[in-house]
Amino acid sequence: MTTEYSLYGDLARWWPLISPPDEYAEEAAFAATLLGSASIPVHEVLELGSGGGHNAVHLSSRFALTLVDLSPEMLAVSRRLNPGCEHHVGDMRDLRLGRSFDAVFVHDAVDYMVDEADLRKAVETAFVHCRPGGVAVFVPDFTVETFAPxxxxxxxxxxxxxxxxxxxxxxxxxxxxxxxxxxxxxxxxxxxxxxxxxxxxxxxxCLFSRDRWLGILTGAGFEAEAIAEVTTDDRMPRDVFLAHRPG
The missing domain is CATH 2.20.130.10 (CAC2371-like domains)
Structure with missing residues (x-):
């Protein structure tokens, strides 16, 4: 199974230069705070769409990470950066690892769920892999309310x-x-x-409204809310979706 975009395939070896890992420190710290907000202790975290592992390199000091991505080429980049993490090739729409985690993290790879059916599948995958009392965090680049060309x-x-x-x-x-x-x-x-x-x-x-995101998350069984990203970047803060799985 391969990705349709060259950026994550043939060009994957360029990823650390195109989007350097140190640029992810602030957003990974914010994500870590949300991941740690579960009602159970959070040790094991599943990241869906982990790409080159540039969030993982910052999160791995706090959590035991299992990293999943559609692109073998991007996972090869991540393995060099995160040799202590478990890696799997998989599609967030249908992945089933047969185990659960304290938290699930889905960064901007969720953007490629461009229709509701695919987004529902990705959210269901997160729910299935999230332990009762655990939490899932979704970070799309845009919602309808935050988008501007x-x-x-x-x-x-x-x-x-x-x-x-x-x-x-x-x-x-x-x-x-x-x-x-x-x-x-x-x-x-x-x-x-x-x-x-x-x-x-x-x-x-993808570009969905906050209400659509919240409807899909609650429809999967999560208790969800939208939170404004905390960032020092000169841009509109993203809507981050914090989804608790009831205990």
Whole structure:
């Protein structure tokens, strides 16, 4: 099973330069606070859509993490960064590990659930793997209430190898009546021999209202609330969904 996007497949080895792990420290700390809010002690955490493990590298000092992602290439990146974590290839829509966890964390990989049916499946997966008294935390990039068209850029260099990456991301909504938005990515990728190539890729990601999110979470059996993200970044704080599984 593979992902449809090159960013998480052929280009996965560039991920630590495109989105460096140290940029995740603040949001991982905020997520850790929410994960620790369960009514039971939280030790074992399942992360669905863990990608290159850039949240995990900050969370692993506090929790025992099991990391699941659709992309084997991204998991290979994560294994190098998080050798002490358990890794599995899997789809958050149908994953069944046959065990439960004190908490479940779903970062922005949930954005790729672009229709309600897929989002319901992902939420059900989180519920099935969450122990009674545990908690699930979902961090979509946008809800209807927080979305605005925007662009961003970033990237970094690896001084040791001479490799470097830069990106431009432009997010907009082609059709306000559907449940997804579009992000156009342009990547400039410099190899160690100083050759540079350009890659363009279009991603579709979900856009649901807070009420729709809360309805899907409560429909799965969670007691859910929307919380405004605490961030020092110069952007609209995200809606984070905190979902407790009744004990």
């Amino acid at each position: 925007a662009s961003e850029h970033g990237g970094s260099d690896d001084d040791a190898s001479g490799r470097g990456a830069r990106y431009l991301a432009w997010t907009w909504d082609p059709d306000p009546d559907d449940s997804w938005v579009c992000t156009e990515y342009a990547f400039l990728l410099r190899e160690a021999d100083a050759t540079v190539r350009v890659v363009h890729e279009t991603h579709r990601t």
